[in-house]
Amino acid sequence: MLWPRTMRELWSWEPVEQMRRLQRDMNRLFSGFVPGATRRVFPPVNVWTGRDDVVVTAEVPGVDPKALSITVEGDTLTLSGARVPIEIKEDEAYIRQEREAGDFTRKIQLPFRVEADEVEAHYAKGVLRIDLPRLEADKPKQISIKSTQ
């Protein structure tokens, strides 16, 4: 972190700029910034877009599918539920706690409007898969060119 970033920097002598950079690096060091560990959304989702439908997958390990609620309105998918923490008895103690627990709500913007009545959801092995067919009126239409001769 405190090493010169390029070979050019190694040879150049810019005391003010180097001091400023050092200060910035130190600030970042103490602000708890950890690259790659800043994302904390639960559950994380992936959106797979097809021509006539969209598939949304979410990693929801440990979430009871009965406690999951999925609603669709226009082109917005809302996913909410709860992950129940482990019950801790009086003589028990957490040694490590990395798995997040609690209520969650995610709103996902879909690439197009969907047929809310035909949405299907499947849950297996802690992964949720939602199939959302595209609204008929929203589907792309081929326009034929009429020749006038």
Add this chain to the structure above:
Amino acid sequence: MAAEDKNIEKSGARTPVEAERVDQPPTFIPAADIVETDHEAVLLLDLPACDEKALDIRLEEGTLTVTGHVAADDFPGHQLTYSEYRVGDFERAFSVSEMVDTAKIEAAIKDGVLRLTLPKVEAAKPKKIEIKAT
């Protein structure tokens, strides 16, 4: 635990246990909870998309290694247009002290969460000492 440990959420594996992978998907460290009682330790690991067939749990020289094999998602005719997580194998190792009765370790997986129960050996369990009246 250190604060940065709590932020672990599918971060990349730091030290691959196996030889370097060339064409394999990435390996992730699963998030873990460990709860200890007088007579056992319970380890919970988030392993979405894993079931008992995809899991490999080994105990070797005091190290408990959990490996989960997950095939990449593929939806023919679809493109991944928005992504918040990547799919790959899971791997995490824990050192197990001599206090654990290794012959009695139990593992169960439900809804993508692995639950490992590590009972303590009889000698490690706390004992109540009776005071004799003289």
